Amino acid sequence: MSGRGIRSDREVGAALLGIAREEPIPSRAIRDHGIVDSVPELEALAVTPQDPRWHPEGDVLVHSLWAADLAATYADERGVDSDWRAVLVLATLFHDLGKPDTTRRMNGRITSHGHAEHGAELIRSMGRRLELPRPLVKAASAIAETHMAHVSVQGEPSAKAVRRLRERLEAAGTSLDDWAVVVRCDGEARGSAARPDASVPWLRVARALER
Numbered sequence: 001m002s003g004r005g006i007r008s009d010r011e012v013g014a015a016l017l018g019i020a021r022e023e024p025i026p027s028r029a030i031r032d033h034g035i036v037d038s039v040p041e042l043e044a045l046a047v048t049p050q051d052p053r054w055h056p057e058g059d060v061l062v063h064s065l066w067a068a069d070l071a072a073t074y075a076d077e078r079g080v081d082s083d084w085r086a087v088l089v090l091a092t093l094f095h096d097l098g099k100p101d102t103t104r105r106m107n108g109r110i111t112s113h114g115h116a117e118h119g120a121e122l123i124r125s126m127g128r129r130l131e132l133p134r135p136l137v138k139a140a141s142a143i144a145e146t147h148m149a150h151v152s153v154q155g156e157p158s159a160k161a162v163r164r165l166r167e168r169l170e171a172a173g174t175s176l177d178d179w180a181v182v183v184r185c186d187g188e189a190r191g192s193a194a195r196p197d198a199s200v201p202w203l204r205v206a207r208a209l210e211r
Helices: 007-022 026-032 040-047 060-077 080-092 115-130 134-146 159-171 175-187 199-210
Strands: 104-106 110-113
Touching: 007 026, 007 060, 007 080, 026 060, 026 080, 040 060, 060 080, 060 175, 080 115, 080 134, 080 175, 115 134, 134 159, 134 175, 159 175, 159 199, 175 199
Parallel strands: none
Antiparallel strands: 104 110
């Protein structure tokens, strides 16, 4: 796949989709194909700082590309089909798309309250512009919008909270398992600040509900 000659939003979207479906290291292909410079929402990530306490790896683009690579590796290790791989990779790549507009410096700290919800809106508008598949955009936006759900819960989530999240994701054509991949990759793509997998308690409660 060659990124040369990419002109229209449609061509950029097609290239990005192809990368998400098949490239072993999406971050390398995204940079080599000039995708970041062609998509303002991604370009903005490169100039958006993060609190070094939680993200010592660097800016939001560094984090997002790293997380997308982890999602691709996860998908390849499990032999998922290319359509599912694209959902996982792009949902992970886009999960912090709302940070440029919501990032603030307060009392020496960097915050981005509301970035998940705003990011979901951006994914939907960007997805339409790039002509990405509607089911993929719907799934990715739902995952991005809820990827911080675990932050407000201390310890084990309630059955009600897990059921509500699972139903919300399934209504968007995705699943709690897909959400868990993004949460896991988000936590891992932080260098020395990598966190334990926050999706584990949610999956544990979900499995109990299935019994």
